[in-house]
Amino acid sequence: MKNLRDLDPSASPLDYYGSELRRKREAAKLSQQKLGDCIFCTGSLIGQIETAKKVPTRDFSERIDVALGADGMFSRLVGLVLRSQLPSWFQPYAEMEAKAAYISSFQVQLVDGLLQTEEYARALLGVRTEDDLDAQVAARMERQRILEKSNPPAMWVVLSEAVLHQEIGGKAVMRHQLDHLLSLRNQKWVQLQILPFEIGAHSGTEGSFNVLRFEDDPDIVYTEDFVQGHMTANPEAVREGSLRYDHLQAAALSVEDSAALIARVMEERYEDHPDSDGRTVA
Secondary structure: OOOOHHOOOOOOHHHHHHHHHHHHHHHOOOOOHHHHHHHHOOOOHHHHOOOOOOOHHHHHHHHHHHOOOOOOHHHHHHHHHHHOOOOOHHHHHHHHHHHHOOEEEOOOOOOOOOOOOHHHHHHHHHHOOOOOOHHHHHHHHHHHHHHHOOOOEEEEEEEEEEHHHHOOOOOEEEEEEEHHEEEEEEEEOOEEEEEHHHHHOOOOOOEEEEEEEEOOOOOOOEEEOOOOEEEOOOOOHHHHHHHHHHHHHHHHHOOOHHHHHHHHHHHHHOOOEEEEOOEEEO
16 A cells, blocks of 8 residues: 555656645645545545545546646646556557547447547446556546547548447447447548448458558558557558558448448447337347
C-alpha cells in the first residue's frame, strides 16, 4: 500500500496528479472528506486518487478545478494520466493518432476504438480482465476527444459487415452502438462505409489496419497482432496500405447504403420484437 510520504511525483503522470491534488487540497486547508463533499464524491475516493490507487476521470478533474480554483490544471493533467493507462505498446500510436490530419481505418471484427460507445468498449475490454477496467474504458473514451477538437482529423472508416453481426455486450449494447454509428452521418469529418459479405475476397482479408496522414510528417501504416501493434513509415508499406485502402473503399457500399444496412441489421438482430401473443422476445 502506498503511503503519502512515499509517493514519487516523477514516477508517472498518475503519481504526479495525485501529489498535486494533495498539495492543492492541503493549501486550501480542506480535508479529504471536505473536498469530497464539495464535488459530490467520497473522501475515500479523494484519498485513493491522491495515493495513485485510483485513476481520475475527466469529470472528476473538471470538478476539482472548480473546487480548488486550479485554473484548469487538473483538466489538462488528466489527458496525460488517461493516456498513460493505455497499453505501453499502444501509447506511441495514440500520440500519432492525436496529431494526424487524416485517419483511414479498416476493421474486420470490431468497431474502431474512436467510434465505440462506452458500453461497447467496457464489454470488449472486460473480456480478458476486469482489473482497472474503469481506467481502461476512460482511457479509450479520452482518445475520442480528438474528434471533438475545433480542427479534428478527417476520418474515413470501412467496417466489414461482420462487425455489425459480432455481438459484443448483448443486444442492448449493440443496438446503442449501431445507433451511434448512424449518428455519425451528422459529423462532417467522419465518413463510414460497410464492406458487405457478398464482396468475398478483398484487399483487407489479411486483417485490420489504419493509415495515418499528417500535414508535415511522413504517413504511417498501423497494424496489430494479438500481442502488440506495429507502426511503420516505410514508403513501400505506406504505398501498399494506401492502395489496399483505396480498393476497400471502392468495393464497400456507399455512405448512404452503408447507413441503410446498419439500420436494417440493428432492426433485425438487436431490436426487441413482440411475438404473436404480444410478449416481447429478443
